Amino acid sequence: MALLGATGSIGTQTLEVLRREPDAFDLIAIAGGQRLSELAAIAKEFGVARVGVVSEDDRRTLSGMLGAHTEIVVGAKGLAELSQCADVVVNAVVGFAGLPVTIGALEAGRRLALANKESLIAAAPLVAKVRATQGAQILPIDSEHCAIHQCLAGSSTEPGHPDVRRLLLTASGGPFRDWSKERLAEVTKADALQHPTWSMGPKITIDSSTLMNKGLEVLEASALFGIEAERVDIVVHPQSIVHSMVEYVDGAVIAQLSEPDMRLPIAYCIGSPERLAHGWGRLDFTRSFSLDFQAPDRNVFPALDLAYEAARRGGAAPAWLSAANEIAVEAFLNDQIPWSRIVPLVAQVMDQYEEDPLESLEALFANDATARRLAHGMVTH
Ligand SMILES: NC(=O)c1ccc[n+]([C@@H]2O[C@H](COP(=O)([O-])OP(=O)(O)OC[C@H]3O[C@@H](n4cnc5c(N)ncnc54)[C@H](OP(=O)(O)O)[C@@H]3O)[C@@H](O)[C@H]2O)c1
Structure with missing residues (x-):
């Protein structure tokens, strides 16, 4: 396995899954950004042979920490190289910087466990081309898309899934779910970095507070599953237990449920086609809980309309x-x-x-x- 973006929120949780599977996976390549000491510690713990860093300065610093036996590659070119050296490639880099990993892994016919939604969204028409490479496969780590992937099992294999009426992406609603426009004018950084149900990196936490994350996920779902954005709807579900749903043309709705825990979709993507027997996020049905659903307020959160408009264009x-x-x-x-x-x-x-x-x-x-x-x-x- 290659784990690129190893020091972040998804990276760290992927390492937790790997620690439970010492014999099933061999971590042979990692990459990160600013946190060089963390990167060095991961390389030492897992005996990683190849490490990617952002700059020549970082290469020198890391080389001092790891010694000459570790190969260190630099920048976007280095990320592209690492994305082609393993059977399973986890793209846990944040932002457009993850593009070389997405393109590189698919070009080389690898299985791409994709957390980095930004690369897929920005490059959708180009990703569609390299995805046709023999052996190439995308499995989505994003919990909503991972849920949809599971709910689509058994669906038509025809392009566009004609037996599906719509995909229903669930959204926690973020920290400002019931806030008015007036109150939103006063939001502080501390308010926005406080997600009610998920603990994530800073960029996606802010995206969740504006609902831009959900808008980006509409584009991501459309690119991943080949379903037009008009057939992707958003449902606010504050408990984050139903991770998303598929409504079929006969009216049946299939959902995937668990406690919010990213280690479950990570384990699903790296273990596929097997299910790893970890039970991350298992639900306790002996205690009572409720599931609420409501429509998002598009007036208060205009990021959603911006995303649908971008999909239309x-x-x-x-x-x-x-x-x-x-x-x-x-x-x-x-x-x-x-x-x-x-x-x-x-x-x-x-x-x-x-x-x-x-x-x-x-x-x-x-x-x-x-x-x-x-x-x-x-x-x-
Ligand atoms: N966190 C979640 O629960 C979650 C859920 C669904 C989807 N996602 C998606 O997963 C991706 C990662 O999110 P995150 O929350 O894990 O972010 P994060 O905690 O900020 O981690 C980002 C990772 O990318 C690395 N990185 C940044 N720039 C880089 C570059 N130029 N080259 C190589 N590595 C670079 C960072 O390294 P340093 O930390 O060392 O700088 C870090 O390892 C995002 O696209 C996000 O939308 C995350």
Whole structure:
């Protein structure tokens, strides 16, 4: 296995699954960003032969910690190399930086256990091409998509799943579920970093607070399952026990349930087609609990409409949405803009989008750079 993004929230939980499976998996490659001491500790614990870092400086520092017997590769090229060296590749990098892993693993015909939704969303038409490589497979770690993957077992194998009426993505609603627009104007960083049901990295936690995460997940579901975004609906479900559902044309709804625990979808993706007998997130049906569902408030959370609009426009529009959002979230986390400015800033960038069918990686990088430049400009002004 290769675990890229090993030091983060998904990375750390993947390591917990691996510790329970010492004989089933051999971790041969890892990569990370800033946290070099953590990366070195993982390399030592699992005897990892190849490690990816972001810069030459990091390579020198890590080499001092690990010694000459560990091969250290650098940057996007290094990530692409590592993504091709293992049978199972976990992409747990955050943001567009995870693109070389998604493309590299699929090009090499590997099984990609994908947490990094941003790469799939931005590059959907290009990912669709490399996904046709013999042996290539995507298994989604994102809990909602992992649930849908399981609920689709036995569904039609025809493109577009004609026996499916719609996918129902559940959303906890984030920390501000019942807040009014007025109250949302006062949100602080501490409020936004407090997710009610999941403990995750900072970027996805902020995305969950604006519901941009759910918007991105609509695009992710559409790309993963080949189902138009209009057939992907969002249902707010505060308990985060039903991880998503599939409604079939006969009216039957199939759901996947567990306590919120990312180790369950991680274990599902790396263990497939077997189920690893760990019981992460097992539900206790001897205690009473309730399951509530309601529609999201699209007026209060306009990120959802932005995502559906990006899906409707297709081409590079999702790449713009995701890139502008990355810059806006980073600016919020750096105290440059208030929370209430994140989504309007993304909307302003999207207003400037000009249609591009996104036919090459070069076009993707150009679109990504333009959207980031526009977003940066809006942050500094
Ligand atoms: N956390 C969850 O529960 C959850 C659930 C569903 C989906 N996801 C998705 O999974 C992905 C990871 O999320 P997370 O919450 O685990 O994020 P996170 O805790 O911030 O971790 C991100 C990981 O990416 C690494 N990284 C950042 N830039 C990199 C680069 N240029 N090259 C190599 N590694 C780099 C980080 O390294 P350093 O920490 O060393 O800087 C860290 O290991 C995101 O796409 C997110 O949307 C997460």
